[in-house]
Amino acid sequence: MDRHADAVARTLSALQGAQRPQKALRVAVVGAGWAGLSAAVTGVELGHDITVFDTAAxxxxxxRVVERPDGRVDNGQHILIGAYQETLDLLSTVGVDLGETLMRQPLALVNAQGMGLKLKQHRHLGDVLWALLRHPSWSIRARASLWFHSVRWLRQGFQCSPHTTVQGLCRHLSPQVYADLIEPLCVAALNTPADAASASIFLRVLRDSVFGLPGSCDLLIPRVHLSALLPDPATSWLTSRGAQLLYGTRVHSIENVQDGQTTGPAWRVNGHPFDSVILACSAPEAARLTTSIAPQWAQQTGLIEFEAIATAWVQCEGLRLASPMVMLRSGPAQFAFDHGQLGGPQGQLTLVASAAKAHDALSSQELGAQMVAQASRELLSDTDPPPRLRCVLRDRRATWVASAGLQRPPTQVTSGLYAAGDYVDGPYPSTLEAAVRSGRAAARAVHRNDTR
Ligand SMILES: Cc1cc2nc3c(=O)[nH]c(=O)nc-3n(C[C@H](O)[C@H](O)[C@H](O)COP(=O)(O)OP(=O)(O)OC[C@H]3O[C@@H](n4cnc5c(N)ncnc54)[C@H](O)[C@@H]3O)c2cc1C
Structure with missing residues (x-):
């Protein structure tokens, strides 16, 4: 028994040794969003000297959380799902208690009356199909149409032409199912209207969530501010392991200084020497920094388009929604979240308007007023006190547009230079999981390619 345990310990230590580089690389990570933090944590785990730069303080x-005169609010309401395996793994690595910080519930896409698609639990596909069968407002024909389509997607391995849109994919689906399920799911997951959204990305999300492992379509809604979820714990984890975090420091320039003969550092970032660089900043910034180093990569990255999300924080005294997250019928918002059920003050709601580019012409005040009117109309009765608007946060570059046919830039920009960010080529749309995966992939690529 002891000999067996020794052998296991030796194998483990050999494997760990194989991961450790003979020489630690000096790696610059430009950007401390979720992609940059993921790259930095993985880089430290692989034994490298990491320096993180971020323009923001x-x-x-x-x-992340933003400071406002009336208190702290998240930059935007976020939800995670059980399929975000790499994100959950990263949170655990930096010591986050998942049970404390995330409210986990089986998938529920319900309206303000609590009616709609509701799973009791998600152990296997049968639970999903049973919930679809029991949908209270779909005709038998509508349910049969969804079953037929689901079986077809399964048989095709959830793959289709990269040029197909979600609308095209579902053109023979019951209009009722399309309006009640596909359109809201598409705008929630891809932040892109179904008539433009990539069906192959949508199918990948369906495959990994609804048709994935047990619990993969569970909703995980943060009970804490977003900064307390990853950015702050990751910062403490990195600092305690010797990483340098230069927040409030914008990277103006990166230069390749390798002459092909000497073995010194290959890069200068704001004039400081590094062996490798991971660009984890926004796509436009990554394109700017690489224009003369890798023009083709920069051009492809510069073509990425963005979609907006607006989040209204609204106080509705004494209100408790049918579920922590409910779907709304009209517009501008598609979903409302009840923070009273998420550890926040009773009656505090967020209303989320995805694919909000359509409202660009409205001022924040006008958009906020429309969302308050929507809350009154859809969530309150005539006798309830009127809702109060606290603020509207708009991010005009919330996510990249997941349009059909989009080609995303690869992780490797050029030798010794890598990119991480939710826009970098990968299976997921513009999400935390895409960001975290890309960060890990970039750090592993540095380790694999640049360790000498
Ligand atoms: C309102 C809103 C709602 C969302 N909802 C969800 C959701 O429900 N679920 C979900 O999974 N995702 C959601 N997302 C998307 C998710 O937030 C992003 O996919 C993810 O945060 C992207 O992380 P990133 O690290 O790739 O990029 P970013 O977060 O953009 O990070 C880039 C970082 O680089 C820094 N930087 C830029 N230029 C420089 C420079 N020159 N030098 C140094 N630093 C620089 C920036 O300051 C920034 O910190 C939402 C986004 C928004 C805005």
Whole structure:
């Protein structure tokens, strides 16, 4: 028994040794969003000297808390799902208690009355199909149409032409199922209207969530501010392991200084020497920094388009929604979240308007007023006190547009230079999981390619 345990320990230590580089590389990570933090944590785990730069004074990028005169609010309401395996793994690595920080519930796409698609649990595909069968407002024909389509997608391995849109994919689906399920799911997952959205990305999300492992379509809604979810714990984890975090420091320039003969550092970032660089900043910034180093990569990255999300924080005294997240019938918002059920004050809601580019012409005040009117109309009765608008946060570059046929740039920009970010080529749309995966992939690529 002891000999067996020794052998296991030796194998483990040999494997760990194989992961450790003979010489630690000096790696610059440009950007401390979720992609940059993921790259930095993985880089440290692989034994490298990591320096992280971020323009902002605090980490987290698009998924962080913002300070306002009336208190702290998240930059935007975020949800995760059980399929976000790499994100959950990263949170655990930096010491986050998943049970404390995330409210986990089986998938529920319900309206303000609590009616709609509701799973009791997600152990296997049968649970999903049973919930679809029991949908309270779909005709038998509508349910049969969804069954037929689901079986077809399964048989095709959830693959289709990269040029097909979600609308095209579902053109023979019951209009009722399309309006009640596909359109809201598409806009929630891809933040792109179904008539433009990539069907292959949508099918990949369906495959990994609804048709994935047990619990993969569970909703995980943060009970804490976004900064407390990853950016702050990751910052403490990195600092305690010797990484340098230069927040409040914009990277103006990167230069390739390798002459092909000496073995010194290959890169200068704001004039400081590094062996490798991971660009984990926004796509436009990555394109700017690489214009003269890798023009083709920069051009492809510069073509990425963005879609907006607006989040209204609204106070509705004494209100408790039928579920922590409910779907709305009209517009501008598609979903409302009840923070009273998520550890926040009773009656505090967020209303989320995805694919919000359509509202660009409205001022924040006008958009906020429309969302308050929507809350009154859809969530409150005539006798309830009127809702109060606290603020509207708009991010005009919330996510990249997941349009059919889009070609995303690869992780490797050129030798010794890598990119991480939710826009980098990968299976997922513009999400935390895409960001985290890309960060890990970039750090592993540095380790694999650049360790000498
Ligand atoms: C309102 C809103 C709602 C969302 N909802 C969800 C959701 O429900 N679920 C989900 O999974 N995803 C959601 N997303 C998307 C998710 O937030 C992003 O996919 C993710 O945060 C992207 O992370 P990133 O690290 O790739 O990029 P970013 O977060 O943009 O990070 C880039 C970082 O680089 C820094 N930077 C830029 N230029 C430089 C420079 N020159 N030098 C140094 N630093 C620089 C920036 O300051 C920033 O911190 C939402 C996004 C928004 C805005």
């Amino acid at each position: 605090s980490p987290g990028g698009r998924a």
